[in-house]
Each structure stands twice: as structure tokens, then as C-alpha cells.
Amino acid sequence: MTPKVLDIWVYLSTTPLLGLTITLVVYQCAYWVYQRANFHPLLNPVALSVATLVLLLTLTGTPYQTYFDGAQFVHFLLGPATVALAIPLYAQMGKLKSLLLPLLAALLAGALTAIVSAVGIAWLLGASRVTLISLAPKSVTTPIAMGITEKMGGLPSLTAVLVVSTGIIGAVTAKYVLDFLRVHDHGVRGFAVGIAAHGIGTARAFQVSEEAGAFAGLGMGLNGLATALLFPLLIWLFGLG
Amino acid sequence: MLGAITLLLVYQLVGEVIALAFKLPVPGPVIGMLLLFLTLLARGRISDGLRNTANSLLSHLSLLFVPAGTGVMVHLARVADEWVAIAAALIGSTVLTIAVTALVMRALMARKEQA
Numbered sequence: 001m002t003p004k005v006l007d008i009w010v011y012l013s014t015t016p017l018l019g020l021t022i023t024l025v026v027y028q029c030a031y032w033v034y035q036r037a038n039f040h041p042l043l044n045p046v047a048l049s050v051a052t053l054v055l056l057l058t059l060t061g062t063p064y065q066t067y068f069d070g071a072q073f074v075h076f077l078l079g080p081a082t083v084a085l086a087i088p089l090y091a092q093m094g095k096l097k098s099l100l101l102p103l104l105a106a107l108l109a110g111a112l113t114a115i116v117s118a119v120g121i122a123w124l125l126g127a128s129r130v131t132l133i134s135l136a137p138k139s140v141t142t143p144i145a146m147g148i149t150e151k152m153g154g155l156p157s158l159t160a161v162l163v164v165s166t167g168i169i170g171a172v173t174a175k176y177v178l179d180f181l182r183v184h185d186h187g188v189r190g191f192a193v194g195i196a197a198h199g200i201g202t203a204r205a206f207q208v209s210e211e212a213g214a215f216a217g218l219g220m221g222l223n224g225l226a227t228a229l230l231f232p233l234l235i236w237l238f239g240l241g
Numbered sequence: 242m243l244g245a246i247t248l249l250l251v252y253q254l255v256g257e258v259i260a261l262a263f264k265l266p267v268p269g270p271v272i273g274m275l276l277l278f279l280t281l282l283a284r285g286r287i288s289d290g291l292r293n294t295a296n297s298l299l300s301h302l303s304l305l306f307v308p309a310g311t312g313v314m315v316h317l318a319r320v321a322d323e324w325v326a327i328a329a330a331l332i333g334s335t336v337l338t339i340a341v342t343a344l345v346m347r348a349l350m351a352r353k354e355q356a
Binding site for chain 1: 249277282310329
């Protein structure tokens with residue numbers, strides 16, 4: 001680099017502008033690739049963006065904290081976005097009322113299975129306590145999962161990575177699991193994917209059918225709430241608190 | 242638009258204050274979501290401004306995960322150390338959760354149709 005270019009880089013690398021702009025640019029490139037690949041679940045735009053950003057930051061020797069000073073403006077919006085989940089939830093009220101008992105029972109069973117099996121398997125394989133706590137809310141949409149982990153002494157940024165991975169795994173495997181179990185009802189299929197794989201699973205369900213997508217969105221919202229309420233109780237029962 | 246964003250922030254703020262004041266283990270934005278949901282139930286309708294703002298915010302939901310997800314670079318050592326446990330837990334638990342949720346819901350819907 002010539003001295004002049006170096007001066008510009010030194011200036012830019014310390015302002016929030018660069019971190020914010022690079023996040024938006026990289027995400028939109030990743031989304032374009034995802035779209036071009038016909039929304040293939042393995043080319044998830046979040047996974048692509050994260051991989052690209054980690055590579056860019058490592059190559060330029062930029063510490064994560066410096067990047068986050070800019071990216072925090074995007075990160076902040078997770079709060080209002082969580083509050084906004086009340087709107088699709090309210091829009092599904094009609095369905096919620098007519099299937100109240102099956103939905104609530106499936107919600108409780110699914111929410112408990114998600115937390116207990118994740119923590120159980122990782123515990124059996126010798127994962128550390130911080131990892132167990134960060135792993136437990138993996139099936140819930142990121143803003144809620146990160147909030148829960150932060151409160152309980154896990155690592156929110158690790159949780160974010162685990163949540164995104166869970167969403168991708170759910171979106172890829174759901175079809176095979178549900179076909180194997182001969183579950184054909186689109187409402188049931190969608191709800192199961194929404195409970196297990198939050199927003200990424202919901203986006204996938206909407207590509208299959210409108211009904212599956214609506215039930216997935218409902219499952220995502222309800223599981224966010226159920227896990228936020230159940231998790232502190234389970235941590236206490238597991239003796240991890 | 243501005244009104245709707247302000248409304249979302251006010252609910253989040255109230256949620257945070259309640260979570261702190263009562264030392265609740267539930268995140269503030271979740272309480273805000275619950276309060277907004279109850280408000281909508283009580284009012285019985287959603288204004289167009291609120292619906293549009295929520296839709297545009299939620300349609301870019303996955304973008305909002307990117308800054309936190311990039312934090313994996315700080316945890317690379319931990320993930321490398323425990324990758325077997327983490328991968329097994331993620332795949333096993335996700336498949337199990339899909340199966341359990343679907344089977345419970347189908348069983349209860351079948352019972353309801355018989356009744």
C-alpha cells in the first residue's frame with residue numbers, strides 16, 4: 001500500500017462506518033447468491049455472510065471488537081425485532097384458537113425436547129458448562145436465545161452461531177424426518193419445523209406452502225416465549241445455575 | 242413508520258424496566274413482545290403502519306444475526322475443542338425436536354377429530 005492509501009485505511013478502520021457498511025454489503029451479496037441458488041438451504045445467507053466477514057477481518061487483522069463498534073447498529077435492531085414478533089403471532093390468532101390443545105401440547109413437548117436433548121447429548125460428550133448454557137436455547141430465534149444466554153451466564157455470540165447452525169440443520173433435515181414419520185399435514189409439518197428451527201426453518205416452510213409457513217411462524221414465536229420461561233427453571237433443575 | 246418504531250422501542254423499554262425491576266430471568270424484549278401481544282388482543286386490530294413496519298423489520302430478520310454470528314471468530318478455539326459434542330447435540334436434538342413435536346401434535350389432532 002502507498003502511504004496515502006495506508007493513511008485512509010488507518011482512518012477508516014477506526015470509524016464505525018466501515019463495520020456497518022461492510023455488514024450490509026456482505027449480507028446483500030450473500031442474499032443474492034442464496035437467491036440465485038434457488039434458496040438452497042446449505043447456502044444460508046447468514047452462514048455465508050459470517051464466513052465472509054470472519055475471513056475479511058482475519059485477513060485485514062481487524063479485531064472483532066473494532067468491527068462490532070460499527071456492526072452494533074444492526075445488532076441493536078434485534079430488540080425491536082423481537083417485540084415485533086407479536087404482530088405475526090397476533091395475526092395467527094384464529095388458527096391458534098381452533099387448535100389450542102394440540103398446539104400447546106406439541107409446543108411444550110417440543111420446547112422441552114429441544115433444550116433437554118441438546119444439553120443432554122453435549123453433557124454426555126463432555127462439553128463445558130459455558131457451552132451447555134450457550135447451547136440450550138439453540139432452537140429459539142436468535143434475539144431471544146441471546147437474551148436468555150446472556151442472563152444465564154453463557155456466551156451470547158456463541159449462542160448466535162449455534163442458533164444459526166440449528167436453523168440450517170432443521171431446514172435441511174425436516175423433509176426427510178417428517179416423510180419418514182409419514183406426517184403429511186402441512187400445518188403439523190410447519191409447526192414442528194418452526195419449533196425446532198425458528199426463522200430459518202420458517203423461511204424454508206414458506207417455500208413449501210403458505211399453510212406450513214404460517215404454522216412455522218406460530219411455532220417460532222411460541223417457542224421463543226416458552227423457552228424464555230422454561231429455561232431458567234431447567235437450568236435450576238440441572239443444577240447448572 | 243416513525244410512530245411504529247417508537248412504539249416498538251417503548252414496549253422494549255418497558256419490558257427491560259420490568260425485567261430489571263423484578264429481577265426476572267426473561268429477556269426484556271420478550272416481555273415487550275408479550276405486552277404488545279396482549280395490547281393487540283385487547284384492541285382487536287393492528288394499524289397499517291405497525292403492520293408494515295413489523296413486516297419490513299422481520300423480512301430482514303436474518304441480517305440482524307450477522308454481527309453476533311461473526312463473533313464466532315472469538316470462539317474458534319472453543320468450538321474446535323468441543324466440536325464433536327456441539328455437532329452431535331445440534332443434529333441429534335434438532336431431528337428429535339422435529340419428530341417429537343410433529344408426533345404429539347398429530348396424535349392430539351386425531352383424538353380431537355374422533356371426539
